[in-house]
Amino acid sequence: MKLIFAGTPVFAAQALQALLAAGHDIALVLTQPDRPAGRGMKLKPSPVKELALQHGLRVEQPLTLKTPEAQALVAEVGAEVMVVAAYGLLLPKAVLEMPARGCLNIHASLLPRWRGAAPIQRAILAGDAETGITIMQMDVGLDTGDMLSIHALPIAANDSATTLHDKLALLGAEAIVATLARLDACVPEPQPEAGVTYAAKLSKEEARVDWTQPAAAIARAIRAYNPAPGAHTLLAGEALKLWQAEAIDGHGAPGEVLRADADGVVVGSGHGLVRITELQAAGGKRLAAREFAAGRSNLTGTVLGA
Incomplete structure (x- = not known):
């Protein structure tokens, strides 16, 4: 098919790579403008832009799709479908109606659960047993469009947002290729009204560990905020980031370090114990518990x- 692809981060780049491998004609790539990054704060292209340029694709980076100029970019392509994955810009109604067969979104949850900005992290925080990918026909609402295909994925006990993201990126890439291959046979299914939840954007403040919470909730939070914004607490008044943890049985005062050895740094909570296996002191590197405790x-x- 003749496609427009709109996306920005690694999650989206995985899908673009799969569409290219499947032989689709990517007539235009839309991605966010280059952003300052690194110590020198030099402008850095998005992963999608880097991949697109490697393949000689046309790339455009409008600040918004609401202007006549930006909309003309989309209209002139005459695409059958626009595929959208973590693009970062709202698509106005005019743009949604431009591709002959509409705009399809690769969403990282089992809709209608976890509509919104942070579905991967919210699923881990909530203790969900599974998540997945929904290929959705986009409309003007926030992830409210009809579903074309649903692909479930179990959440492993030790999954962080990093590992779950990587699994879902691969699944999303496979799902969009499969859905486009049988698009004529897809019957759009309205999302059920029951079970709607919203995955609000993450904040640094919420990632501060509350040691009075149950150990299971704290361990999920530590994994959910990995890599960003990073679960954090204080150690002797200095910032301490926590990257990987699990809940174990036992009792201890909230926040008290009961032991620290090669197996982990074990901390009391409101119920049960938290065994932290990867930590990072202020100004230091991420370390396994063995190295940190040594x-x-x-x-x-x-x-x-x-």
Whole structure:
């Protein structure tokens, strides 16, 4: 098919790569403008732009799709379908109606659960047993369009947002190729009214660990906020980031480090214990618990968060 592809991060680049491999004609790629990154804050192209340029594709980076100029870019292509994956810009009604067969979105949840900005992290935070990919016919609402295909994926006990993202990126790439291949046979299915939840954007403040919460909830939060914004607490008044953890049985005062060894840094909570296996002190590198504990002989007995 003749397609327009709109996306920005790695999640979207995986889908673009799959569409190219499947032989689709990507007539235009839309992606976010280059952003400052790194210590030098030099402008850096998005992963989608980098991939598109490698394949000699036409790339446009409008600040909005609401202007006549931006809409003309879309209209002149005459695409059958626009595929959208984590693009980062709203598509106005005029743009949604331009491709002959509409705009399809690769959404990283089992709609209508977790509509919105952070479905991967919210699924982990909530303790969901599974998530997945929904290929959706886009409309003017927030992830409210009819569903064309649904692809479920179990959430593993040790999944972080990083690992789950990578699994869903691969699944999303496979799902959009499969859906386009049988698009004529797809019957759009309205989303059920029951079970709607919203995946609000993440904030740094919410990623601060509350040690009075149950251990299971704390461990999920640590995994959900990996890689961003990063679960954090205080160690002797200094910032401490927590990257990987699990809940285990036991009792301890909230925030108190009960032991620190090769198996992990074990901390009390409101119910149960949290075993942290990867940490990062302020100004330091991410370390396995073994390395982190080796340089801190007085860690046991410390109260985190104070």
